Structures are given as C-alpha cells and as structure tokens.
Amino acid sequence: MTDLVIREDRGAVAHLTMNSPGSLNALSDAMLAALKARFSELAEDTAIKVIVLKGAGKAFCAGHDLKEMQRGREAPDNGRAYFADLFFRCAEVMQMIPALPQPVIAEAHGIATAAGCQLVASCDLAVAAEDTRFGVNGVNIGLFCSTPMVALSRNVPRKVAFEMLTTGEFISAARAVEVGLVNRVAPHEELAAETEALATTIEGKLGAAVKIGKRAFYDQANMDLAAAYEHTAAVMVENMLWRDTAEGVQAFIEKRKPDWAE
Structure with a gap:
C-alpha cells in the first residue's frame, strides 16, 4: 500500500512522492490510505523537520478516482454510504497536513485539479512549475467541488474561489501566485531545486x-x-x-x- 507514496529522506527533509502516474496520482481509496499512513509515521518522526509532497509522472494530482467512484454506485444504496465514507476519509487526510508538526510543501507540476487542487491548498506552502494549471473543475461534469472549496476558500479571495468553482476554468501558476494559492513559481527544470531551496531554508531554523x-x-x-x-x-x-x-x-x-x- 505505502508503495503508492514513496518516502525518501534527504537529511531532515522527507520527500513523499505519490506514485500512480497512470491515474495522474488520483486520490483513490488506496492512495488516500497510503497518504494517511505516511502522514501518521511522519507525525511521530522527530528527525524530520520539513516534508515535500509531489507527484510522479505528468501531473501532481488529478483529484478523486472517478472510475472508482462510479463503481461505488453499484451498491444497493446507489453509493450513498461509499461516497459519505470517501469524502470523510479524504477530509481526514487533508486535515492531517496542517496538524503535522512539520511544514509541508506541495511541489506541483502538470495539473492539480479538484481534490488535487484541494491537496495543494491544504499544504502549508506550495511551489509550482510555471506551466502548472490549477482547477476545481468538478462543475464541468455536474459535481460541484464542495469539499475542495473548504481548503481553496481558505487560501484565495472569496470571489476568486467562487469563480473557479462555478466556471470550472483553470488558472495558471502565475495567477496562482497572484491570488495566494502558491508561494513560488519556477521553470519546470528548476522546480525541484526551487522547492529544495525553500525546504533547506526552513530546515535551518530551530x-x-x-x-x-x-x-x-x-x-x-x-x-x-x-x-x-x-x-x-x-x-x-x-x-x-x-x-x-x-x-x-x-x-x-x-x-x-x-x-x-x-
């Protein structure tokens, strides 16, 4: 399970990589469980001072696994119990991030959509490649991103959040910095170095x-x-x-x- 989230420690900085590139690191049941397990172990690890969260492959995270969600509808209750449990588990993972003792930096690239955008917003800090796109685009398929809205609306101005939620349109990394969703933007080839520089600065503090x-x-x-x-x-x-x-x-x-x- 935890292979879905690979952990690599570099000194006092733990790098977590969501490792499901074929699904654009979708937050499947297994991915949520793997993230919860990693966050739980890091909460008790006093040797780690900073955490970096990133995604393998072409994207940071594309949100919930829609195919898995559709399979949930096969239950007699049309998926009501499964969906309630899914959104509870997702919210639990998102709330673990600000509760961790270490600052968590999202290293975003490609796309961060719906619950993936929620994941960026839930992190304490974020660095993005300059070609990254962010969106809470569930409305485009008839599903308003109500739970991602919680983290998003606590990061960006209300009218910006509401526009993103109701239009389903993506914003650029440059716009994400402008509205406060992201701290820093770097060329794609310099993304890791920019994130590492921020992590190293924080690591050097008491x-x-x-x-x-x-x-x-x-x-x-x-x-x-x-x-x-x-x-x-x-x-x-x-x-x-x-x-x-x-x-x-x-x-x-x-x-x-x-x-x-x-």
Whole structure:
C-alpha cells in the first residue's frame, strides 16, 4: 500500500512522492490510505523537520478516482454510504497536513485539479512549475467541488474561489501566485531545486520553534482578534523560556551562529 507514496529522506527533509502516474496520482481509496499512513509515521518522526509532497509522472494530482467512484454506485444504496465514507476519509487526510508538526510543501507540476487542487491548498506552502494549471473543475461534469472549496476558500479571495468553482476554468501558476494559492513559481527544470531551496531554508531554523509556530498559526486563525493575541502571547512566553531560544537571541546580539542543542 505505502508503495503508492514513496518516502525518501534527504537529511531532515522527507520527500513523499505519490506514485500512480497512470491515474495522474488520483486520490483513490488506496492512495488516500497510503497518504494517511505516511502522514501518521511522519507525525511521530522527530528527525524530520520539513516534508515535500509531489507527484510522479505528468501531473501532481488529478483529484478523486472517478472510475472508482462510479463503481461505488453499484451498491444497493446507489453509493450513498461509499461516497459519505470517501469524502470523510479524504477530509481526514487533508486535515492531517496542517496538524503535522512539520511544514509541508506541495511541489506541483502538470495539473492539480479538484481534490488535487484541494491537496495543494491544504499544504502549508506550495511551489509550482510555471506551466502548472490549477482547477476545481468538478462543475464541468455536474459535481460541484464542495469539499475542495473548504481548503481553496481558505487560501484565495472569496470571489476568486467562487469563480473557479462555478466556471470550472483553470488558472495558471502565475495567477496562482497572484491570488495566494502558491508561494513560488519556477521553470519546470528548476522546480525541484526551487522547492529544495525553500525546504533547506526552513530546515535551518530551530525545529522546535517552527513546530510551535505552525501550531499557533492555525490555532489563532480560528480565534477573534483579542483571543488570538492572548493565545500567541502565551506561546511566545513558552518559546522565549527555551534554552535554544535564549542562545539564539544571544548569538544574534554577539553576531555569531547559534549553538543550538537540537
């Protein structure tokens, strides 16, 4: 099962490759299970500081496996129970990404459509090849991308999200950067290097600080302004009391490299 998502560690950076190029890395039942298994193991891996998620072959991810979904209709209930379970499992995997202690970078190329676009939007950061296209195009086949809408509408302005959802039209990588779906764009041949550069920059920071900061980032986003400040102030107090943070501050004052224990 986990061969569907290949893991390769390069130092403290884990590279996960969705490995079903024949289906454009569709989020089949097996692919969702493989992603869940990989995310679960990485959640407990303290040696890994950054995760990169990519797709094998011509595309990042083409969304749900429509042929598999159609087979679900063969059940006596016309697929109702299967579809409910499928969308629950997919949402579970998407929510694992912001809950992971490590920042997750999507390395997108080719296409990222429907639940594949949702996957990019669910990642903390994204780098795309300049010829990548993004879309939530289920409406073109009569299926509004309601679950992908959750992650998309939390990344891009509401009118941009609604236009993408109702027209089914693709946006370019350049437009994806402009609206906030993607952080960086690179020529296709430089995509891996650009992603690695971003991962290496984050890897070089104090891992515990990035971990506590990522958790606080998502926690405060769901609070009102006063509660967010109260919460993040408490997080900063905890952070400031660490030995490695005291060392980092002193190293900055003394204009030297910090001697972190991590």
